[in-house]
Amino acid sequence: xxxxxxxxxxxxxxxxxxxxxxxxxxxxxxxxxxxxxxxxxxxxxxxxxxxxxxxxxxxxxxxxxxxxxxxxxxxxxxxxxxxxxxxxxxxxxxxxxxxxxxxxxxxxxxxxxxxxxxxxxxxxxxxxxxxxxxxxxxxxxxxxxxxxxxxxxxxxxxxxxxxxxxxxxxxxxxxxxxxxxxxxxxxxxxxxxxxxxxxxxxxxxxxxxxxxxxxxxxxxxxxxxxxxxxxxxxxxxx
Amino acid sequence: xxxxxxxxxxxxxxxxxxxxxxxxxxxxxxxxxxxxxxxxxxxxxxxxxxxxxxxxxxxxxxxxxxxxxxxxxxxxxxxxxxxxxxxxxxxxxxxxxxxxxxxxxxxxxxxxxxxxxxxxxxxxxxxxxxxxxxxxxxxxxxxxxxxxxxxxxxxxxxxxxxxxxxxxxxxxxxxxxxxxxxxxxxxxxxxxxxxxxxxxxxxxxxxxxxxxxxxxxxxxxxxxxxxxxxxxxxxxxx
Amino acid sequence: xxxxxxxxxxxxxxxxxxxxxxxxxxxxxxxxxxxxxxxxxxxxxxxxxxxxxxxxxxxxxxxxxxxxxxxxxxxxxxxxxxxxxxxxxxxxxxxxxxxxxxxxxxxxxxxxxxxxxxxxxxxxxxxxxxxxxxxxxxxxxxxxxxxxxxxxxxxxxxxxxxxxxxxxxxxxxxxxxxxxxxxxxxxxxxxxxxxxxxxxxxxxxxxxxxxxxxxxxxxxxxxxxxxxxxxxxxxxxx
Amino acid sequence: xxxxxxxxxxxxxxxxxxxxxxxxxxxxxxxxxxxxxxxxxxxxxxxxxxxxxxxxxxxxxxxxxxxxxxxxxxxxxxxxxxxxxxxxxxxxxxxxxxxxxxxxxxxxxxxxxxxxxxxxxxxxxxxxxxxxxxxxxxxxxxxxxxxxxxxxxxxxxxxxxxxxxxxxxxxxxxxxxxxxxxxxxxxxxxxxxxxxxxxxxxxxxxxxxxxxxxxxxxxxxxxxxxxxxxxxxxxxxx
DNA sequence: AATGAATGAGGTTTCATTCAT
DNA sequence: TATGAATGAAACCTCATTCAT
Numbered sequence: 005x006x007x008x009x010x011x012x013x014x015x016x017x018x019x020x021x022x023x024x025x026x027x028x029x030x031x032x033x034x035x036x037x038x039x040x041x042x043x044x045x046x047x048x049x050x051x052x053x054x055x056x057x058x059x060x061x062x063x064x065x066x067x068x069x070x071x072x073x074x075x076x077x078x079x080x081x082x083x084x085x086x087x088x089x090x091x092x093x094x095x096x097x098x099x100x101x102x103x104x105x106x107x108x109x110x111x112x113x114x115x116x117x118x119x120x121x122x123x124x125x126x127x128x129x130x131x132x133x134x135x136x137x138x139x140x141x142x143x144x145x146x147x148x149x150x151x152x153x154x155x156x157x158x159x160x161x162x163x164x165x166x167x168x169x170x171x172x173x174x175x176x177x178x179x180x181x182x183x184x185x186x187x188x189x190x191x192x193x194x195x196x197x198x199x200x201x202x203x204x205x206x207x208x209x210x211x212x213x214x215x216x217x218x219x220x221x222x223x224x225x226x227x228x229x230x231x232x233x234x235x236x237x238x239x240x241x242x
Numbered sequence: 243x244x245x246x247x248x249x250x251x252x253x254x255x256x257x258x259x260x261x262x263x264x265x266x267x268x269x270x271x272x273x274x275x276x277x278x279x280x281x282x283x284x285x286x287x288x289x290x291x292x293x294x295x296x297x298x299x300x301x302x303x304x305x306x307x308x309x310x311x312x313x314x315x316x317x318x319x320x321x322x323x324x325x326x327x328x329x330x331x332x333x334x335x336x337x338x339x340x341x342x343x344x345x346x347x348x349x350x351x352x353x354x355x356x357x358x359x360x361x362x363x364x365x366x367x368x369x370x371x372x373x374x375x376x377x378x379x380x381x382x383x384x385x386x387x388x389x390x391x392x393x394x395x396x397x398x399x400x401x402x403x404x405x406x407x408x409x410x411x412x413x414x415x416x417x418x419x420x421x422x423x424x425x426x427x428x429x430x431x432x433x434x435x436x437x438x439x440x441x442x443x444x445x446x447x448x449x450x451x452x453x454x455x456x457x458x459x460x461x462x463x464x465x466x467x468x469x470x471x472x473x474x475x476x477x478x479x480x
Numbered sequence: 481x482x483x484x485x486x487x488x489x490x491x492x493x494x495x496x497x498x499x500x501x502x503x504x505x506x507x508x509x510x511x512x513x514x515x516x517x518x519x520x521x522x523x524x525x526x527x528x529x530x531x532x533x534x535x536x537x538x539x540x541x542x543x544x545x546x547x548x549x550x551x552x553x554x555x556x557x558x559x560x561x562x563x564x565x566x567x568x569x570x571x572x573x574x575x576x577x578x579x580x581x582x583x584x585x586x587x588x589x590x591x592x593x594x595x596x597x598x599x600x601x602x603x604x605x606x607x608x609x610x611x612x613x614x615x616x617x618x619x620x621x622x623x624x625x626x627x628x629x630x631x632x633x634x635x636x637x638x639x640x641x642x643x644x645x646x647x648x649x650x651x652x653x654x655x656x657x658x659x660x661x662x663x664x665x666x667x668x669x670x671x672x673x674x675x676x677x678x679x680x681x682x683x684x685x686x687x688x689x690x691x692x693x694x695x696x697x698x699x700x701x702x703x704x705x706x707x708x709x710x711x712x713x714x715x716x717x718x
Numbered sequence: 719x720x721x722x723x724x725x726x727x728x729x730x731x732x733x734x735x736x737x738x739x740x741x742x743x744x745x746x747x748x749x750x751x752x753x754x755x756x757x758x759x760x761x762x763x764x765x766x767x768x769x770x771x772x773x774x775x776x777x778x779x780x781x782x783x784x785x786x787x788x789x790x791x792x793x794x795x796x797x798x799x800x801x802x803x804x805x806x807x808x809x810x811x812x813x814x815x816x817x818x819x820x821x822x823x824x825x826x827x828x829x830x831x832x833x834x835x836x837x838x839x840x841x842x843x844x845x846x847x848x849x850x851x852x853x854x855x856x857x858x859x860x861x862x863x864x865x866x867x868x869x870x871x872x873x874x875x876x877x878x879x880x881x882x883x884x885x886x887x888x889x890x891x892x893x894x895x896x897x898x899x900x901x902x903x904x905x906x907x908x909x910x911x912x913x914x915x916x917x918x919x920x921x922x923x924x925x926x927x928x929x930x931x932x933x934x935x936x937x938x939x940x941x942x943x944x945x946x947x948x949x950x951x952x953x954x955x956x
Numbered sequence: 957a958a959t960g961a962a963t964g965a966g967g968t969t970t971c972a973t974t975c976a977t
Numbered sequence: 978t979a980t981g982a983a984t985g986a987a988a989c990c991t992c993a994t995t996c997a998t
Binding site: 022023026057058059060061064 | 957958959960
């Protein structure tokens with residue numbers, strides 16, 4: 005999939021004297037290298053070799069290894085937000101909209117393992133590169149808005165429970181889809197199960213969607229003025 | 243915190259000629275270094291300097307940087323499983339037992355940020371060190387058992403829904419507690435929120451417990467022979 | 481001698497930006513270092529310093545200390561076989577051809593003390609590097625052939641004795657010329673004699689040639705159907 | 719063979735508090751280590767481990783790695799001279815005495831591969847340790863004497879040729895027996911032959927004895943006032 | 957726009973040796 | 978006599994980066 009994305013080579017000619025193509029080749033090789041090796045494990049030499057360009061060209065275009073990494077990161081993040089298709093679901097009935105939003109997020113995580121790994125890598129590095137980016141943060145502007153919109157409409161309809169924090173909800177949707185992928189290598193070893201087999205993924209998708217919707221559509225007793233409230237409050241002490 | 247754990251002879255005396263203490267000092271410094279810098283970013287020099295021992299002593303005791311990393315990893319994992327206190331919750335009423343299990347897991351993740359980071363680091367490295375460990379995997383033997391036991395008892399009581407896969411459940415419990423911590427640096431920047439403030443954490447704990455229990459206690463219509471089944475099945479195509 | 485061989489651009493200018501020259505300078509410095517210090521005693525740092533190049537360039541060109549050593553070894557061996565000039569002596573009258581072959585071998589050993597030392601070094605290391613070379617062994621293809629040819633022709637002429645094993649002959653020619661050079665440092669100390677003084681060397685050359693030819697031209701009594709055979713056979717028991 | 723020489727252990731008890739035994743164990747382990755690994759390749763740690771003593775004891779007894787090496791060297795050399803049994807052959811008929819001397823030397827070299835390797839190692843190091851020894855050189859006092867005695871008696875008898883330099887003769891006897899052993903690893907690879915197979919060794923022994931005796935008993939024409947002298951002199955120019 | 961050559965700083969690891977008991 | 982703990986110097990090698998064209 006990755007290699008297929010490389011243009012040039014069409015004529016078999018090495019993409020010399022074609023700045024666009026060289027840049028693209030570098031970015032593609034860099035993506036693979038950073039994703040598979042991590043930031044500290046990635047080697048500029050390998051990126052140069054894999055992209056078929058001179059090592060110095062990398063510095064010419066991207067300034068430094070970190071600069072190259074940041075551009076890779078920005079491209080990956082930009083892809084994530086595009087695929088979440090917020091606008092498409094805003095207008096749907098709340099339950100269906102939420103179902104699709106959860107499903108979309110799940111599907112995108114499954115489809116782009118690179119994203120999962122780069123997110124982990126970036127957090128290992130305390131997000132210091134992300135914080136130096138000017139292009140990524142704006143992408144997240146509308147995200148919570150969409151969630152909030154769906155939530156409110158669902159609450160107004162009496163379909164969703166009240167008092168749902170949209171950040172918490174986002175964290176849960178993402179966490180349910182993220183963890184089993186990000187930690188698949190340790191988990192599959194410890195639990196003796198292959199998580200990325202197609203059938204398993206389909207099952208997990210159902211489970212995740214169901215869990216989120218169960219939570220949203222469950223109207224707790226106390227909201228109807230009922231009892232049992234003390235049980236839930238009792239754990240605050242922890 | 244770290245330095246305080248070292249049983250130095252008396253006051254602030256450097257623990258020379260005390261192999262136990264030297265080993266402990268190295269491990270403590272290594273833990274901090276690996277956790278904060280990652281495996282590739284960690285520097286043996288820094289570990290030696292921070293632990294106050296000669297660099298060679300590290301190789302004498304642990305063989306290599308990787309050997310030291312593995313021992314750090316094993317200790318952290320061993321701590322995780324100890325704190326999950328499976329046995330304590332097995333005998334509780336299913337709902338309460340599950341509530342405590344979820345809470346315990348959440349609390350332990352919050353209490354040991356090292357664990358979160360090392361798990362991420364290890365997955366970035368495809369769990370290749372973990373797979374070389376003989377001590378970690380056995381720790382996970384009873385985990386799914388506990389979950390299964392609670393589930394079955396709850397299902398027998400009619401409190402929990404049927405057809406819950408215990409691995410899926412484990413992944414969800416862990417994912418809900420893990421993601422907001424593991425990815426806190428990118429998320430807090432992108433969402434403008436501090437996730438680890440005490441109040442936020444308490445709120446998230448409630449949310450996570452509530453989500454899991456909502457899922458478990460929600461008896462889907464079809465289990466009562468109802469409709470709406472087609473809606474859930476409709477997303478398989480995605 | 482060494483420095484003079486470097487084709488530096490003009491006068492004493494450091495041959496930067498000239499990979500051929502850099503490679504040659506490294507090899508020359510490496511040869512001296514390995515020959516004088518042995519494989520384990522050689523220091524890459526010294527080679528870098530002596531050749532005037534950056535240490536890393538050595539790894540860039542030769543991969544490792546062992547790789548550099550192997551290339552030095554290959555070059556030295558290649559020089560040996562070239563100077564043995566097999567073909568030149570094949571057509572000569574057997575006695576004269578053999579005399580020249582012995583002399584050539586002796587002269588080359590005397591002329592290239594490096595070869596003697598590297599052979600010793602390589603044998604101390606059980607020839608493990610040599611066995612990893614693809615270029616050295618082929619050089620030895622024609623060697624025994626030449627010996628065999630001369631031997632047969634001499635035997636046909638009745639000049640040489642029968643039943644001479646060409647490998648034994650090769651070992652003796654080489655051993656007579658090799659040992660007093662390879663072990664000159666212990667021997668000159670123990671026997672109070674300087675073996676490499678020009679006059680001594682000339683004398684030894686005569687002695688070696690004479691010994692080999694004496695052996696070859698001596699027709700043992702038994703070959704003429706005579707007695708004394710039992711004396712020679714008597715030592716088999718040893 | 720080596721391990722069998724270690725005393726102690728008779729009672730199964732580790733040889734603590736027995737300085738003689740400890741010293742012997744160290745020397746035995748050191749011999750093996752130096753012989754197989756060379757001087758620079760030898761590891762004090764391995765010697766300590768193999769001899770079962772504390773590393774510090776080595777320094778206590780021998781002062782340094784070099785000191786230990788020197789003692790190993792002295793013991794090996796002392797063994798060589800003992801076995802050459804000069805005196806036994808002095809009284810024999812010249813031809814038989816010489817035959818035995820050559821055979822003894824050959825046999826001893828074959829029997830003590832350690833000696834061969836240590837000689838090579840010591841020469842790689844320019845005999846600098848040997849020159850620091852006070853015990854080895856005296857061992858060589860009588861060596862040339864024996865040769866000279868046999869030679870003169872043989873010459874007086876008319877059995878040996880005149881004008882034989884005893885040092886040259888010694889170098890040749892040793893070289894013929896030494897080279898094929900010292901360089902066996904490179905040679906067996908290059909010539910595709912196993913030199914140390916028992917049958918090969920017996921054949922080479924015959925060859926070596928025969929070559930030396932052929933030389934000694936060959937009375938060149940010029941000694942009888944003959945011609946051909948110019949041929950031999952002609953190679954001086956080389 | 958692009959390249960091949962070269963570098964300096966620093967990485968992990970090794971090893972002979974000494975310390976303190 | 979003997980030991981286990983610890984060390985300092987230096988070894989081989991790596992890697993992001995820059996130079997000169």
